[in-house]
Amino acid sequence: MVIYWLLGENPIIWYLSSIAFESTHMNAFDPAKRRNFLKKASLGSLAALLGTEIVFALPKNYLPVALENDPQTLFGKHKDLILRNNLPWNVESPAHLLDDNVTPDEKMFIRNNGLVPETIDVAAWTLTINGEGVRREKSYTLAELKSKFPRHTYHLVLECGGNGRSEFYPPAEGNQWEVGAVSCAEWTGVRLKDILDDVGIKSNAVYVGYHGADLHLSRDASKEAISRGIPIAKALEEETLLAYQMNGKDIPLVHGHPLRLIASGFPASVSGKWITALSVRDRVHDGEKMAPPSYSIPCDPVQPGTEVPKENMCIIEKMPVKSLITYPKSGAMIKDKTLLSIRGHAWTGETKVSKAEYSIDFGATWTPCRLQQAKNRYAWQDFEAKVSFPQKGYYEVWVKATDNTGESQPMLTPGWNPKGYLNNACHRIAIKVV
Amino acid sequence: MRKRLNTTYYLVIFALGIFMLVIIGYYVYDSSVQEKEGFIEADAPIPLEEIENRIENGVHVQTGLVDGEGLNLVIANCTACHSAQLVTQNKADKEGWKNMIVWMQQTQNLWDLGDQEEKILNYLAKYYAPEQAASATFRRPPLKDIEWYDLTEQ
Known part of the structure; x- marks a missing residue:
């Protein structure tokens, strides 16, 4: 598999590369020609865009971005995964x-x-x-x-x-x-x-x-x-x-x-x-x-x-207790007086998660969720609950897990650190009762 | 005799006039040169051929503007008259930025931006929006970009 030289997350370059890619169909059967075309097209257009020459030394065998290189085509990923970086590949799931x-x-x-x-x-x-x-x-x-x-x-x-x-x-x-x-x-x-x-x-x-x-x-x-x-x-x-x-x-x-x-x-x-x-x-x-x-x-x-x-x-030698609401997707609007099913997973770097709770009032009160036992240590544990809402309006459903050591998730972003690791703050979704 | 005196008198006046013109001319020239030099150093637009394209951490290094669609138009149109810092230290929504542009057109000789205005406004409203400064200081900002949908199946 050839890994292309990708020019990072610069939208101008992406935009230009897309133009370059679209224009390359005529050369599609000659990879070498196409490579040169890509190089010239992207760099030339970028220079034109900013009205000046740019010196962009591309190492040998490196190519500007080619759009067919997406995580769907290359790795069979779901189309709704979020691309964070394409060199190297960094992709996350909603x-x-x-x-x-x-x-x-x-x-x-x-x-x-x-x-x-x-x-x-x-x-x-x-x-x-x-x-x-x-x-x-x-x-x-x-x-x-x-x-x-x-x-x-x-x-x-x-x-x-x-x-x-x-x-x-x-x-x-x-x-x-x-x-x-x-x-x-x-x-x-x-x-x-x-x-x-x-x-x-x-x-x-x-x-x-x-x-x-x-x-x-x-x-x-x-x-x-x-x-x-x-x-x-x-x-x-x-x-x-x-x-x-x-x-x-x-x-x-x-x-x-x-x-x-x-x-x-x-x-x-x-x-x-x-x-x-x-x-x-x-x-x-x-x-x-x-x-x-x-x-x-x-x-x-x-x-x-x-x-x-x-x-x-x-x-870092341990990941903290954490949970994620995986159903419903944030933004659900439901009819007044109906129950909302929520579910998701909770996990910890300790032995096991002992409790998962939800709140619809920003943490003022917490209600336990039904929590499954883990298949084995370090597996995540499914939780679910049926949530009722007292009146129409905007709600956030927050979930908080607690592990066997008694440690639970903070509602605020936890201790700042230079590289931004270990954020195990509670996950939340937006719900509107109409 | 009287005629000669007059001739000499005129000559002296003429010479003095030339002398003064030279003096005044020198000062005018000198001050204009200095003004021009000062202008170049502090306030002149960046000549287009001197714009560097280096982007580091999502920021155009030379201007400090956020990298994004429309960056080139903002550099070309806005920094022609004022520094990019006048943009980067401000926050406004699209309407707010439009008001600033209208004000510059009415009072500061900003030209008609034509169909580039929309692109410039989109850039400014996106990267220099008022909520950015506020939300960054929240430990958990309000949920944003919520895509509402009807949920019936449960």
Whole structure:
């Protein structure tokens, strides 16, 4: 698969590129000609638009945006998913599309840090376990992994650490996720702890870092796009998998085919895609995006807007309790004196969610929802309720989950942090009774 | 004798006149040059060929204007007379921006913007809207862009 050079989110460039693309149909059969045309058309038109020459050095083999490269065509995503970034791909789901108990591929968010691998050779794919903390480096083919170790299936929430970032003020840079960078799919694979047992880890092992086949955005092969990891205790949890299936089929390419590390309860960035190697480290893994400010928050709370020195930042090791109303879609108008059914999911990085409640009076009173037990730890739990409204008018339905530690969701945007992580504020929908 | 005196007198007056004209001319020229230099430094529109297109974090670097559809028209028409800061520090809805444009046309020699006016107004109303400043300071702003629909099936 060819990943095009995309010019970011600049609407002028998008607009020009769309013109360029529409004009290229005449050249559609000659890719080289078309490439040159695209280049000339976009850059030439941009220059004309601003009335001046622009010097835009396109690296070799890079192309300006081509519009057929949308997440629907490329990855089979639902048409209503929200594109946050196309280089790298970052796409989220609106809340009402996440209604399924098991998130289907087409409605699952994409958070990539680099370029999707251009070729995947399943037969030749190997997983290598190395690092200071292993007795001897060892490699497995995919077939060996599947035959040698027991197979396990879990429903596991993956949530981007920056989900909800768009609500922080002062704004935090990065993809401006709203609520939909979260999923709960059925993941099948082998336990990481079974593999580590087979390899044999030493007493100095403290962390496991992953290495994937994705390309760095610069296409510099010596750079890793992302190489994060988990503490050894997390690596040894039963639900920490090296997965080769999602929802009963091969993992979709954009979600990490053929092998993905799944460590739910942490920011989803530790659940590395396209895994080729795991390094058992004698220190906190120091791969790409392990250092602050990436996936770190101030060790002590700070006033919004504070510049925090790196040494005062701590790596996020748990996602907070959270919930999402997935039915109805916000904006529903219902007839007076009818009951409104609401439903959604609640999840936590702790053991389980113990309570989900709703409020139609901005938190003045809360009413319990019916809450399902989790399929397994780190699966989200469905909730539902029938809501009645005292009179006609505008309402917001808010939902709040509480986990087994007694911690619940804030109604306000929680503690500001420089990169805008861990916003678990209550979700709400607008309802009008007419 | 008397005639010669007159001739000399006229010559002196003529020379003095030339001298004064030169002096006045110099000052007029000098002050005009200085004014022009000062004007270029502080107030002149950015020559079109010097507009950089660099956009960083969604902002046109040279002007500080938000990147979006209509940016080029705002740069071309508005910064011809005043700095972009006069735009970026203000917030108004479409009607408010229209009022400012009408005022500039009536009193500040702003030209007829023709069919570009609508595009400029859309840009200004979108990126320099009054609610932006207010909502940013809310910890949870009011829900916005609600698409109302009838819900019957339950």
